[in-house]
Amino acid sequence: MNVRNRRRTPALFCTALMIAAGLASVPGAAAAQTPDTAPGRGCTVRDGYPPQARNTSVGGTPTKYKYTYSPYIGGRYDSCAHTLTLYYGGNSSPRWAYYEVSYAHPSGREWSTWQGRMGENRYATWSNPEIGSWNFKVRACAQSIDEGQGRNCTSWSPQLFVYTGSG
Structure with missing residues (x-):
């Protein structure tokens, strides 16, 4: 049995979990753009x-x-x-x-x-x-008090x- 592989598996799993949690917390990462912000709407x-x-x-x-x-x-x-x-x-x-x-x-x-x-x-x-x-x-x-002065x-x-x- 290889001890190093057992130690890497939980570390890799935790790293993948943290990356997935980070992406899920980024606003708009998985959400579609709304029509107001979608590029190409034709706004000038x-x-x-x-x-x-x-x-x-x-x-x-x-x-x-x-x-x-x-x-x-x-x-x-x-x-x-x-x-x-x-x-x-x-x-x-x-x-x-x-x-x-x-x-x-x-x-x-x-x-x-x-x-x-x-x-x-x-x-x-x-x-x-x-x-x-x-x-x-x-x-x-x-x-001006006197409009005649311009x-x-x-x-x-x-x-x-x-x-x-x-x-």
């Missing part, structure tokens, strides 16, 4: 970019862009969530009272503008956005382009 996640503003990236997810004295801007289209989200901010000085956000949507012939609250990390989301080319820009502005604002951010279609 596309980040915006500034076509005429190279070297303005400040990083982040999605990537954000800014000029030296402007707020940052970034955007993301998600076809699975049916959303277009604009990210902007970066000016926390008490000098600035609001953000002025300008955008042009696919069927719009002119820029539209709205005022947003100040803050470091702001965002706006469109549900089921119109398919096509969207353009955005943002700047920070001070509240607005006191930072420079505009780089103009951001986001396409909300497939392909």
